[in-house]
Amino acid sequence: MNILINRPKPNQFMKYSLKILIVCFSVFWVSCSTQSLFDKAGLPDIKVDKDPLVLHNDSVRFKLRATIPAGLVTEENKYTLLPEYQYGEGALPLEEISIDESDLAGPGQAVEIIRNMAFPYMEGMDRGTLRIKGLLEEVETGKTYTTPYMTLANGIISTVNLARVGQFAPGENIPEVGAYMSYDDDFMNMAAHELDYYFPKSSAQANPSASNEAFTNELEQLVEKEAEINKIVIQGMASPDEPDYGSLTAARAQVAEQQVKTQLRKLGYTGNVENIEIELQRKEPDWLLFRHLLRTFEGIDMQERDKYFDVIYADESYEHKVEQLKEIPSYQRFSKERFAQMQLAKIMVMMAQDRRSDPEISAMANKYINGTATGDELTEAELARAATFNPGLKDKQLIYEAMLKQHGSALAYNNLGVVYLNQAHRMIKISDKNNKVNEAMRLFRMSNEIRESPQAMHNMGQAYLMWGDYGAAYLEISKANARAENNPDFQRFNEGKRGALDIIRGDYKLATLRLDKAPETATNMFNKGLAYYLAEEYGQAAIAFEESALSNMEFGYAFYGLALVAAQNNDEERLYENLAKAVQRSPYLKLRAATDLEFKDYFTKQAFIEAIK
Structure with missing residues (x-):
């Protein structure tokens, strides 16, 4: 059987091969042409307005300016800038900047781009690098060409994190937090x-x-x-x-x-x-x-009990809640x-x-502490007085628990909650700490349900601070200030915490105004100096830091603040003197100073190295 095979004639074969060759050459030429154009145009010119970057509020914000060389952005090509912040062993990709022909002022011209950029701050970012690369993409073929990474800024200045809101670092004294309620005279x-x-x-x-x-x-x-x-x-x-x-x-x-x-x-x-x-x-x-009776009722389990709490805590009318309760088995x-x-x-x-005399009250309070009291040896006012004689948190806890059992007052709930907050402050295990803070918040809510008070509102804010929820904390502490309109002494106390939160929120001028009204404690004066420093009012900052140091010579943060001001003023003698005092008083400040970019101009100087030893 003969099989016929159609072969192209010699002339037809030559024409067919030529077409294939032309297509392949065209693709190769375009590719080479684009790569050549990319190489010839060079790298984009990109700058940011801050180096190092600066933490403001809860994020790092900066302005990016970029010039993309002429000829790279056309109808056939689009260009993308890919910024990222590299720190530790990873990198945080930032918002991509896409550039196409719509950004051209005219054919064949360079492209000018200005963008306000921001990314959230996370622990460990201080010694990172902001970098960027360019990506050219052929629209038709999808082929891409990239530039090498270009460094835009090194590190983040996080001075705002020095604001004192009750936190402490290992090796530092543990501050008391919260506001106790007290009986009037x-x-x-x-x-x-x-x-x-x-x-x-x-x-x-x-x-x-x-x-x-x-x-x-x-x-x-x-x-x-x-x-x-x-x-x-x-x-x-x-x-x-x-x-x-x-x-x-x-x-x-x-x-x-x-x-x-x-x-x-x-x-x-x-x-x-x-x-x-x-x-x-x-x-x-x-x-x-109702809640007390529910908690002491042994006829239901925890899951069933939670159904009641879901109803009574709902934002509904009393009548609607009653109807909902009837549905529970x-x-x-x-x-x-x-x-x-x-x-x-x-x-x-x-x-x-x-x-009763204070010694008599104190002696009778020991019955509660030792567990021998019958319950009514002291009145609520006397129990509140007795708690002030006992600085130990465990003793205070026993006295306020006795008061709660005997009276169930707003004062008892609030003050026991304050004890829990300070106990949580001293716990190492995170789960234990969170559970204690959560229990304190429950007590503050119950105190407010009996009688709303600025103290319980302030304490709720302090609890949120211990969770790192600054927004919720600011709301509660601001509510406390409004509630204390007839209590100027409490308002002054509350303004100290609110001013510190203003620093964290980035409103430095408002922080100085609030802290002007606050009691002149070492912490409040330091926060005031920090607010002035961040507002670039260095003279006022130095005055406040000095007052903080005079108030408590063991408070390392005051001297650290003076070192910051000295660095801004290029006063090396005062910088090294105050930095040495700061690091001697706080292991945390010693570690921070070694990498704090506020001092980057001095890192290699022997006197700086000696100061932070």
């Missing part, structure tokens, strides 16, 4: 005694039943003291399964008032009952007692066994008494 001469008067369900009628025997007996004990009653505060309460919360609680408070007056007369109170100041407090639905049992304990009026009787 007027209350130190008064004993507060809490009584409960119970009512039938959904009723505000007087209830002479056995459930109020304790009320009568406790009131009798107060009368037997033969001390004058200065004031009585009464709050009506109701359980979630009782209708019309507002009207019912108001009526219960009024009935409780009449019952107190009636019983005082019957029991032989020697004072004039009508002269006693009685305050009926009307409160929004209060979930504090254990509600019927819980309401049957515990809600009767919420159907009452709470009565606080404040009696005049001779104030």
Whole structure:
């Protein structure tokens, strides 16, 4: 069988081969032409406005200016700048800058680019490198050509991180944080005694039943003291399964008032009952007692209990929350066994008494610390006083826990939370620290639910600071300032922390104004000097740093600040003198000084090396 094969004739074969050769040569020529053009045009001219870069607020910001050589950006080619910040063993890619023909001012011209750039600051970035490379891409073929990396800036100046907001480094003294609440002097001469008067369900009628025997007996004990009653505060309460919360609680408070007056007369109170100041407090639905009963109710597990908390903490009306609670499987049992304990009026009787001496208060407080107290040896005011005599956090914890168990007041919740914050400050394990801070935040919330206070708001902000959430911290501490409008001393204290946060937020001028109002502690004066320094007001910075040093000669940061100012003024003698004092007082500052780019002009000088030994 013959097989016929069609072969091109010699002339046809030559023409076919020539076409293939022309196509291959064209591709090769274009490729060589583009590469030649890329090589001939040279590298782009790229600069940034800061070298080293500077940390501002929570990010590093800079302006990039680039000139792309003529001929590289055309309809056929586009150009991309690829910046990155290299530090440690990795690199952070930054925003790409794409350039195409739309950026051309005219055919064949160079391209001028200006971009405001930023990237988030992370620990370890101080000694990194900002670098960039150019990428040329042929639109039709997709082939790319790159320039070598070009260094734009070396390192980051992070002086703003020196702001003191309660943190500390290894080898430094641990600062106390938080704001304790205290009784006013007027209350130190008064004993507060809490009584409960119970009512039938959904009723505000007087209830002479056995459930109020304790009320009568406790009131009798107060009368037997033969001390004058200065004031009585009464709050009506109701359980979630009782209708019309507002009207019912108001009526219960009024009935409780009449019952107190009636019983005082019957029991032989020697004072004039009508002269006693009685305050009926009307409160929004209060979930504090509900939460306490829930936590002590053993009939449900933690998962079921969380369902209740999800409802009561939701941003809904009281009525809607009650309907939601009814949907929880254990509600019927819980309401049957515990809600009767919420159907009452709470009565606080404040009696005049001779104030116990501080040594007597201190001696009796030891019963709480040793676990031998029965619960009512000291009044709440005296317990608050006793806690100030005991600087140890463990002793304070025991005293405030006793106060919380006995009174459950806003003061007890807040002050125990402050103790937890300071305990968390001293914990090494991160999970333990976070758990303690979380528990402190719960106590501050409960304190505010009883009575909103600037102290609890400030402390919530301090807790957020310990988590590194500066935005939330600033919000809470600002709320505390507004709440303390009638407490100028607290406002001054609070402004110190708010001014430090202004430094971190990058508002240096505002920080100086706030810190001008703050107490003149070593920390506040250092922060004030730092704010002036970052605002480039070096004379004012030096004054504040000197005042900080005079306030506490062991505070290394004050001398570090003076060294910063000396470096700006090229005053080497003062630079080395103050830097030596700073590093002697703080191991952290010793490590920082060796790499702090504020001192980069002095790194190789022998006197600098000697100063930081």
